[in-house]
Amino acid sequence: MDYRKAAEARKSIREFTDKPVSGELKAALTKCFAECRRLVPDISTDMIILDGSECAQLQGNAGYEGLTFEAPAYLLLLSEVKPGYLENAGYMNEDMILHMTDMGLDSCWLTVDDDPALRAALKIGDGKKVAAVTAFGYGKKERSLTRLHIRSISDVDVITREGHLAPKISLAQMVYGDVWGKEADLDEMYIDDGLREALYAASYAPTFLNRQSFRLLLADGKAILVKMMDSMTGELDARLNCGAVMLNFAAVLDERRPFPTEWAIGSLNGYELPADCEIVGYCSL
Structure with missing residues (x-):
């Protein structure tokens, strides 16, 4: 994989098609996770892949501004809590996302709003926290639209764009x-x-x-x-x-x-x- 090209090609997609992610690609992601780059190697981590049918378990517990985007799949990165575990989770999750990009998959980071409730909904024990959640699948073709560039509550630009253009x-x-x-x-x-x-x-x-x-x-x-x-x-x-x-x-x-x-x-x-x-x-x- 060319990381430079993948980093430039990656974009946050918030509308997904109904096309499922194949078992072959999910298996490839599982392999990628075992081999992905780690910032703090001695922090124990796990990965869970959920199908879109399990999206309801994320509602209210994770999202992007409260939205989970009804993606066909979700990747959850679990981590033990040690100094640097969030930076390590972000490092690993970005590596996974760039591999998704290289595989032709689209994605969007989601915020973990309520870790205890999310773990309870997914029946995950107390050993690790859900450190990062990513919606992924196949994005709908983007259309001409406007996008908010938010610098503060009182300082917002409205940008008209063609395709993807993040500030x-x-x-x-x-x-x-x-x-x-x-x-x-x-x-x-x-x-x-x-x-x-x-x-x-x-x-x-x-x-x-x-x-x-x-x-x-x-x-x-x-x-x-x-x-x-x-x-x-x-x-x-x-x-x-x-x-x-x-x-x-x-x-x-x-x-x-x-x-x-x-x-x-x-x-x-x-x-x-x-x-x-x-x-x-x-x-x-």
């Missing part, structure tokens, strides 16, 4: 140099094509309501991922988002370099950030 920040907005808020001069820093492609892939990562409440610092030979507080994104979704960003970045960079990208979860000292920002991970470049 995305530019690299100039997303990537800072060694000081917070200082735009990185990507040409002056002599960034190679592999790193540039990895940064683009990070910008394609799915985030809640396309809010993209993260930034990357390129400093001291590291890529440093910073989570920004966002009034519309809960902590669970924010950390899943960060995991997806780290997956896109690492997977694409690894395709272009001979050594693996290893993200470390946690903060770093020596960097001045706004009070509502937090370093969640970093990797050597």
